[in-house]
Amino acid sequence: MTRLPVPDRTRALTRRRHPVARVLGLLALVLAWEVLTRTGWVPPLFLPSPLGVLASGAEMLASGELAVHIATSLRRIVLGFGLGALGGVSVGLAVGVFSLAEAIGNPLIAATFPIPKIALLPLLILWLGIGEASKVAVIMLGVFFPMAINTYTGVRHADPLLIRAAVSFGAGRWSVIRKVMLPSALPMIFAGLKLGAGTSLLLLVAAEMIAANSGIGFLILNAQNLMETTRLMVGIVVLSLLGLASHWLLVRAERAALPWRPEV
Amino acid sequence: MRRLVAALALVSLALAAAPGGAQPLPKVKLGVLKLTASAVLFLGVEKGYFKEFGVDPELVYFQAAQPIAVALASGDIDVGATGLTAGLYNIVTGGVHIWIVADKGREWPDYNLSALVVRTDLYDGGVRSLRDLRGKKVGVTQIGSTFHYNVGRYLEKEGMTLADVEIVPLQGLPALNDALTARRVDAVATAEPFVSRLESSGAGRVIVNTGDTFPWQIATVMYSDKLAKNRALAVAFMRGYVKASRTYYDAVIARKSGPAYDELVALTARYTGAAPELIRKGFPYQDRDGRLMPGDVGRQLAWWHQQGFVKARLTEKDVVDESFLREALTLSLGFR
Numbered sequence: 120m121t122r123l124p125v126p127d128r129t130r131a132l133t134r135r136r137h138p139v140a141r142v143l144g145l146l147a148l149v150l151a152w153e154v155l156t157r158t159g160w161v162p163p164l165f166l167p168s169p170l171g172v173l174a175s176g177a178e179m180l181a182s183g184e185l186a187v188h189i190a191t192s193l194r195r196i197v198l199g200f201g202l203g204a205l206g207g208v209s210v211g212l213a214v215g216v217f218s219l220a221e222a223i224g225n226p227l228i229a230a231t232f233p234i235p236k237i238a239l240l241p242l243l244i245l246w247l248g249i250g251e252a253s254k255v256a257v258i259m260l261g262v263f264f265p266m267a268i269n270t271y272t273g274v275r276h277a278d279p280l281l282i283r284a285a286v287s288f289g290a291g292r293w294s295v296i297r298k299v300m301l302p303s304a305l306p307m308i309f310a311g312l313k314l315g316a317g318t319s320l321l322l323l324v325a326a327e328m329i330a331a332n333s334g335i336g337f338l339i340l341n342a343q344n345l346m347e348t349t350r351l352m353v354g355i356v357v358l359s360l361l362g363l364a365s366h367w368l369l370v371r372a373e374r375a376a377l378p379w380r381p382e383v
Numbered sequence: 384m385r386r387l388v389a390a391l392a393l394v395s396l397a398l399a400a401a402p403g404g405a406q407p408l409p410k411v412k413l414g415v416l417k418l419t420a421s422a423v424l425f426l427g428v429e430k431g432y433f434k435e436f437g438v439d440p441e442l443v444y445f446q447a448a449q450p451i452a453v454a455l456a457s458g459d460i461d462v463g464a465t466g467l468t469a470g471l472y473n474i475v476t477g478g479v480h481i482w483i484v485a486d487k488g489r490e491w492p493d494y495n496l497s498a499l500v501v502r503t504d505l506y507d508g509g510v511r512s513l514r515d516l517r518g519k520k521v522g523v524t525q526i527g528s529t530f531h532y533n534v535g536r537y538l539e540k541e542g543m544t545l546a547d548v549e550i551v552p553l554q555g556l557p558a559l560n561d562a563l564t565a566r567r568v569d570a571v572a573t574a575e576p577f578v579s580r581l582e583s584s585g586a587g588r589v590i591v592n593t594g595d596t597f598p599w600q601i602a603t604v605m606y607s608d609k610l611a612k613n614r615a616l617a618v619a620f621m622r623g624y625v626k627a628s629r630t631y632y633d634a635v636i637a638r639k640s641g642p643a644y645d646e647l648v649a650l651t652a653r654y655t656g657a658a659p660e661l662i663r664k665g666f667p668y669q670d671r672d673g674r675l676m677p678g679d680v681g682r683q684l685a686w687w688h689q690q691g692f693v694k695a696r697l698t699e700k701d702v703v704d705e706s707f708l709r710e711a712l713t714l715s716l717g718f719r
Contacts, residue, residue, distance in 0.1 A: 162479050163478050164479045165477075249562070332549070332551065341526050344528070344552070345692055346453065346473040347477075347694070
């Protein structure tokens with residue numbers, strides 16, 4: 120019996136991770152950027168050098184200035200995101216489970232969801248003043264809708280077979296909600312959380328650009344007013360790091376909450 | 384083939400040598416705010432003073448001083464006429480040249496452009512000076528704006544510093560009005576027509592008039608580096624500006640009435656859409672020949688740097704170039 124070599128024709132489809140290429144690509148970009156600014160072709164006003172941004176960031180970190188901005192922004196995000204997510208999940212669950220809540224809630228959400236939350240900012244400022252409340256409220260609204268809609272969809276897509284199985288084993292209403300519906304809605308809830316995290320950064324910056332005294336959005340607007348492009352880039356880099364950190368945290372939380380799911 | 388080349392050469396020569404009269408005048412883009420303070424430039428454009436010296440000005444309207452400085456840096460406009468901000472000085476710090484070339488309006492006694500207005504209830508409660516405003520919220524348009532500078536210098540006159548009040552940037556004059564009316568700030572640094580509106584609505588009372596308190600070079604004419612390098616065009620524009628400035632001075636500052644004054648009011652009303660009563664109140668003082676207040680830009684540079692809003696220690700020679708004005712004045716001696 121002879122062995123025939125069989126070529127693995129799916130090899131081209133396997134996705135390798137190329138960890139070195141990832142880092143090198145990013146490094147090359149930053150290096151090219153630094154070189155471009157060093158040649159003097161582009162004035163630092165239009166394109167500050169990466170090292171300059173780093174130095175400026177370090178200086179602001181050392182003076183404690185950056186810490187104040189980050190702390191203020193984090194407080195607003197955590198409060199707004201937390202309240203919005205909590206409200207969104209509760210409302211989404213209620214609308215998904217109870218028919219009366221669905222009858223009332225669904226049209227309300229459909230009517231208010233498409234309003235860009237930034238457009239509500241001036242109104243929120245009139246109602247709640249220029250202090251913290253209006254800034255937290257706009258982030259809360261921005262997170263609430265994707266959370267409510269995703270939770271609702273997740274609950275509605277719970278496998279009816281599983282629900283029937285649970286009921287036939289004698290599970291009560293609350294038990295079904297807690298042990299079947301909520302877990303099957305979790306992937307959708309986490310998708311909503313990731314969407315909400317992006318939205319909350321966007322709204323944070325918008326809110327902090329109106330009558331704030333600190334925060335990353337204020338730092339960016341201020342740097343723009345003063346035409347300090349290096350500090351402006353520091354603000355943008357901090358925002359991007361905040362985005363990365365929140366994504367990383369959510370992915371971690373998702374793995375912990377959904378151990379049965381394959382890694383994405 | 385050779386004949387064809389010769390014919391083409393002839394045609395191109397003929398095109399190049401087209402008669403000078405048919406050539407359009409070189410265009411200069413002129414960035415201004417749609418305010419009474421720009422009256423001298425509206426006058427120069429409307430009366431054809433710039434065209435007289437071979438420059439075709441094109442007005443470009445902006446909403447605030449800072450975008451004009453940015454447009455000068457990016458080369459979108461050639462001339463800017465507006466207030467001096469820390470942002471402008473930071474542009475120069477960032478390696479892009481902008482040149483301050485002539486006077487376009489000063490805070491001057493009896494010609495107040497801006498004021499500090501406090502809430503009426505605080506005024507009635509005894510807040511009559513900056514000393515009484517210690518620790519209070521003072522609204523300005525933007526950090527680094529002329530209004531921010533005003534507040535800083537008022538405080539200094541009282542032996543205080545910016546740290547003695549809480550500066551709240553609200554991004555625009557209408558927002559300042561709303562904030563004071565809604566009592567969300569305790570005082571605002573603002574300008575006409577908003578000062579009059581606040582006083583007539585009863586929301587606020589003026590406690591400092593800038594021009595009466597400390598005169599300074601608030602607004603200037605600025606050139607982009609590109610225009611400054613085109614010396615002939617830059618001087619030609621300046622000759623038109625000097626003529627407009629003298630006409631403006633004679634009508635508004637020296638006479639304050641008469642047909643030339645009324646014509647200027649009507650013309651400014653047409654360009655800005657503002658009411659004539661407001662325009663009469665809003666004409667700024669400026670030098671007849673367009674000369675800058677000696678040393679004032681240097682004082683501003685030092686102050687912004689000392690307060691930490693301009694990173695580099697610039698001097699006047701980094702941002703001021705009055706040579707265009709001097710040359711224009713020499714050339715215009717016969718035009719008095």
